Amino acid sequence: MSESLAYLAGVLDSDGFITIRKHNGNRDFPTSMTFSEAVGVGQTSPDAVALFWERWGGSFKLREHKHPDGADWRPMYCWVAANKKAERCIRDIRPWLLVKARQADLVLALRASKALPQGETRTVPCGIRSRALDPAIVALRESYFAAIRRLNDSRLRV
Numbered sequence: 001m002s003e004s005l006a007y008l009a010g011v012l013d014s015d016g017f018i019t020i021r022k023h024n025g026n027r028d029f030p031t032s033m034t035f036s037e038a039v040g041v042g043q044t045s046p047d048a049v050a051l052f053w054e055r056w057g058g059s060f061k062l063r064e065h066k067h068p069d070g071a072d073w074r075p076m077y078c079w080v081a082a083n084k085k086a087e088r089c090i091r092d093i094r095p096w097l098l099v100k101a102r103q104a105d106l107v108l109a110l111r112a113s114k115a116l117p118q119g120e121t122r123t124v125p126c127g128i129r130s131r132a133l134d135p136a137i138v139a140l141r142e143s144y145f146a147a148i149r150r151l152n153d154s155r156l157r158v
Contacts, residue, residue: 008055009096011048016041018090018103019152020110020145021082032132035114035141037107039089040080049077056081056089087111106148113140 012018021036042063043049053060058081067073081089090104097104113121116137126132 004051005093006096008048008051009093009098011043011052012039012041012093013097013099015043015048016100017152018086018100018107018148020107020148022145033138033142035110035145036083037086037090037111038080038082039086039107040078042076042078044074044076046077049079052079052081052089056085056092058082058085084111103148103151106144106151110141110144113137113144 016039018039021038022033023036024033041049041052046062050060052058058079060077060079063076063078065073087107090107094101094104094108121134121137122130122132123134124132
């Protein structure tokens with residue numbers, strides 16, 4: 001079991017991504033942001049990619065597209081998981097990650113902040129019977145998002 005998890009960690013380190021996505025969670029409150037965990041792998045062969053899908057679920061599909069100059073690119077098999085599925089995958093393979101270990105730790109920290117009871121995270125009254133996220137929790141999640149963006153932005157590397 002640990003050999004297969006180590007193998008999958010190597011695949012993710014070389015041909016995958018670990019990130020945090022940020023999006024508006026409510027159209028009525030445009031400043032209210034939602035943060036979600038995401039992990040994925042893409043390769044031209046389906047074998048290793050299918051192992052992720054079989055173990056953790058998520059989305060598995062074939063992507064075909066053309067290069068801007070009209071040439072065909074090789075088809076890419078892609079697997080993506082989000083939220084708790086992404087967290088389970090990352091938690092399972094974290095001991096073997098080398099290249100994307102810091103991204104994994106940020107995603108796990110985000111998930112830990114989301115696992116807190118609502119009474120601890122939703123402290124700001126925003127309606128008759130509802131409460132918004134505590135600004136400190138929002139700032140913490142924003143810091144995770146910013147840190148993972150810096151790690152994943154290849155333009156920032158020297």
